[in-house]
Amino acid sequence: MTIIADPVPELVDGGPGRFDFLRRALFGRPATIVAVVIIAAFVVVAALAPILAPYDPLTQSMLRINKSPSWENWLGTDQFGRDVLSRMIYGSRNSLLFGLISPFLAAIFGTTLGVIAGYFGGVVDRIISRVIDLLLAFPELLLAIMIAAVLGGGFWNVIVVITVAFIPGFARVARAQTLSVKQDPYVEAAIAIGVRTPVIIFRHIIPNIMAPIIVLMMLWVASAIRLEASLSFLGIGTQPPNPSWGNIIRDGLNNLFGSPWPIIGAGAAITLVVLAFNLVGDAVRDALDPSTV
Amino acid sequence: MARYLLLRLLDAIPTVFLVLLLVFIAMRILPGDPAIAALGDMATAEQLQLFREKMGLNAPLWMQFFSFVWGVLTLNMGTSMMSNQSVVGLVLYNLPYTIELTLVAMVMGVAAGVPLGVLAATHRNKLPDSGVRLFSLIGYAVPDFYLGALLLIVFALNLHWFPINGGGEGFVDRMYHVFLPALTLALVKAAFIGRLTRTSLLEVLSKDYIRTARAKGAKENRVIYRHGLRNALLPLTTGMGLSLLATLSGSVAIELVFNRPGIGKLLIGAIAERDYAVIQGGVVVFAMFVVVINLLMDLLYIVVDPRIRVNS
Numbered sequence: 001m002t003i004i005a006d007p008v009p010e011l012v013d014g015g016p017g018r019f020d021f022l023r024r025a026l027f028g029r030p031a032t033i034v035a036v037v038i039i040a041a042f043v044v045v046a047a048l049a050p051i052l053a054p055y056d057p058l059t060q061s062m063l064r065i066n067k068s069p070s071w072e073n074w075l076g077t078d079q080f081g082r083d084v085l086s087r088m089i090y091g092s093r094n095s096l097l098f099g100l101i102s103p104f105l106a107a108i109f110g111t112t113l114g115v116i117a118g119y120f121g122g123v124v125d126r127i128i129s130r131v132i133d134l135l136l137a138f139p140e141l142l143l144a145i146m147i148a149a150v151l152g153g154g155f156w157n158v159i160v161v162i163t164v165a166f167i168p169g170f171a172r173v174a175r176a177q178t179l180s181v182k183q184d185p186y187v188e189a190a191i192a193i194g195v196r197t198p199v200i201i202f203r204h205i206i207p208n209i210m211a212p213i214i215v216l217m218m219l220w221v222a223s224a225i226r227l228e229a230s231l232s233f234l235g236i237g238t239q240p241p242n243p244s245w246g247n248i249i250r251d252g253l254n255n256l257f258g259s260p261w262p263i264i265g266a267g268a269a270i271t272l273v274v275l276a277f278n279l280v281g282d283a284v285r286d287a288l289d290p291s292t293v
Numbered sequence: 294m295a296r297y298l299l300l301r302l303l304d305a306i307p308t309v310f311l312v313l314l315l316v317f318i319a320m321r322i323l324p325g326d327p328a329i330a331a332l333g334d335m336a337t338a339e340q341l342q343l344f345r346e347k348m349g350l351n352a353p354l355w356m357q358f359f360s361f362v363w364g365v366l367t368l369n370m371g372t373s374m375m376s377n378q379s380v381v382g383l384v385l386y387n388l389p390y391t392i393e394l395t396l397v398a399m400v401m402g403v404a405a406g407v408p409l410g411v412l413a414a415t416h417r418n419k420l421p422d423s424g425v426r427l428f429s430l431i432g433y434a435v436p437d438f439y440l441g442a443l444l445l446i447v448f449a450l451n452l453h454w455f456p457i458n459g460g461g462e463g464f465v466d467r468m469y470h471v472f473l474p475a476l477t478l479a480l481v482k483a484a485f486i487g488r489l490t491r492t493s494l495l496e497v498l499s500k501d502y503i504r505t506a507r508a509k510g511a512k513e514n515r516v517i518y519r520h521g522l523r524n525a526l527l528p529l530t531t532g533m534g535l536s537l538l539a540t541l542s543g544s545v546a547i548e549l550v551f552n553r554p555g556i557g558k559l560l561i562g563a564i565a566e567r568d569y570a571v572i573q574g575g576v577v578v579f580a581m582f583v584v585v586i587n588l589l590m591d592l593l594y595i596v597v598d599p600r601i602r603v604n605s
Contacts, residue, residue, distance in 0.1 A: 130311070131311070134311055137583050137587050141545075142542035142545075142579055145560070146316075146319075146576045146579060146580070149575065149576055152564070229436055230436060230546055233438050233546055233549075234545065235561065235564070236564055253549075256457075263446070267435075267439030267443070270435075271436070
């Protein structure tokens with residue numbers, strides 16, 4: 001009977017692991033390798049910001065405002081005399097942090113909602129599905145702006161805003177996947193022999209719906225970075241004087257006649273990182289589902 | 294078809310209600326005390342009390358919700374604390390600028406995106422295809438407000454071809470003012486529409502009836518546009534609905550970049566000034582935009598896909 005009680009056999013050592021597709025995806029194409037290298041470079045810069053940044057990102061100096069790029073200040077200085085490159089280096093911490101944390105949190109909450117709706121069905125499903133369908137009608141950016149309008153900016157609020165904006169997408173995927181996995185013989189067998197519901201959900205449902213959730217997470221890292229930048233640009237994200245790529249552009253726009261370099265530099269950084277994460281996300285998706293190529 | 298229309302319209306009513314409920318929950322319950330949110334931590338107890346009294350925040354929640362919905366339906370959403378103008382008046386003043394920006398951007402984006410997609414699909418894996426794919430790759434990555442700021446620096450600040458800010462007076466001047474902001478949003482949109490057109494046209498072009506059309510000797514142009522593009526329109530319509538909403542959300546930042554009036558600028562300004570009634574009004578307007586655009590897109594399906602008409 002012990003064999004029946006555990007209908008999913010352990011994976012044989014040395015065989016293809018569940019997440020082997022990740023490794024194949026990341027190092028499959030030259031463009032993706034370049035993207036991975038770019039991401040790695042930004043991660044190193046963010047991690048070593050205090051060592052790499054030539055100046056303190058918050059130190060103001062009235063003696064050297066609006067400087068053009070030079071050997072002392074590679075990207076010049078802003079209207080407060082702060083070194084733009086140092087601000088960008090410290091700003092990368094915010095972008096990457098929000099970019100990685102929010103999709104992860106959204107995946108946890110969204111998957112929970114989706115699995116509950118898909119597994120239990122009935123009234124619970126109808127309520128969750130209706131709200132999710134409604135929220136899915138909103139573009140993430142608009143949803144984020146609307147929530148941020150109510151909550152205001154700041155570190156934790158930005159995490160909440162971006163996470164909430166992503167939850168409906170994860171919930172929809174998790175619900176659809178749960179509905180399909182629930183029909184599989186091993187789940188029916190588990191229900192039939194009386195395995196407790198939490199065990200079925202955590203042992204049989206969730207491991208089998210993880211792959212598309214992980215793909216979605218990878219795809220949305222780029223969106224999260226863009227969202228944080230947009231919110232900070234609008235003044236409802238990372239609050240000054242803390243640097244973020246979005247509010248560096250905001251400051252730059254208020255100082256258009258002073259120096260265009262903060263805008264040019266920070267915008268290029270956002271574009272490059274988002275491009276790299278998009279490429280990686282696409283590669284992971286293609287590896288999982290060859291039909292989309 | 295009349296039944297389908299009616300059902301779809303009826304379905305929009307609970308949606309509007311649910312949207313208002315969510316906005317209400319977000320505004321009243323999530324952030325804690327709106328009086329403190331509006332007046333700040335330094336406000337005295339009397340000030341807070343006065344504010345609650347004025348905004349009707351002392352009533353039970355269900356009554357507050359009822360008067361909120363009633364206010365939206367009767368277009369009476371309070372007055373701005375900053376300018377003392379009615380919220381509806383502020384919205385009505387700013388709305389045309391946002392609609393104008395979104396529509397011009399939409400037209401420009403579709404006009405550029407669809408031909409790009411057709412070009413890529415008909416030259417699959419050749420140079421034009423690679424070019425279009427690179428364009429959409431960058432278009433997906435570049436933030437619209439960054440692109441807008443670059444266009445502003447180059448074409449308005451340095452070349453003086455376009456005005457730096459404002460909405461303009463009279464039709465010609467307004468089109469002149471809207472051009473650069475709309476171009477910004479249109480470039481991003483063209484990347485999306487181009488990729489979408491390419492994908493759906495490629496899928497249609499692999500169908501049997503396309504082979505039949507070619508076999509009976511139809512001209513290539515006729516095959517592409519009459520048999521191909523027409524059938525690729527349905528997924529494109531869905532995409533355009535999404536893209537219209539994306540442009541609307543992008544308009545918020547773009548209005549800020551080009552310093553033009555609009556709902557986005559109104560909302561962002563209200564957030565900075567903690568102008569509670571205006572924030573609420575702006576959020577409701579955006580929510581209604583989403584409901585209405587989704588409704589219009591569903592109705593557009595009927596026009597684009599006759600099968601829906603027959604089946605319902």
